[in-house]
Amino acid sequence: MFQNFQLMPAMSALDNVALPLELRGESGTEAARALLQQVGLGQRLHHLPRQLSGGEQQRVAIARAFATRPRILFADEPTGNLDRKTGQAIEDLLFGMDDARATTVVVVTHDERLAARCDRQLRLDAGRLLP
Secondary structure, eight states, rough: OOOOOOOOOOOHHHHHHHHHHHHHHHHHHHHHHHHHTTTOOOOOOTTOOGGHHHHHHHHHHHHHHHHTTOOOEEHHHHHTTTHHHHHHHHHHHHHHHHHHHTTTEEEEOOHHHHHHHHOOOOEEEEEEOOO
């Protein structure tokens, strides 16, 4: 997951989430629909990214990231482009989905509050791991 969402601009939310499944040769529409329902976007399935708020776009990105049921998910500043309230909701969603799907989420962030929610923290300074 990227902080700027990386959604396909000409594809609906539903198509953005179904895409990784379809690239694997799986039928993705029903799974994508269920994931979008889970992240609270069941009424926005056919909206394009430009028709969605930043928080909604991030929820589409989260649904897409979890679509293939990854064992490990890397999240680069998942709340970096969001206001505090929306960021908190996205954090809750991200950590709730990782528990429900048995996925390890590796979060890269400068946000100390977000880092504090993680089970383990590693800190880097100038490319070096701090003790």
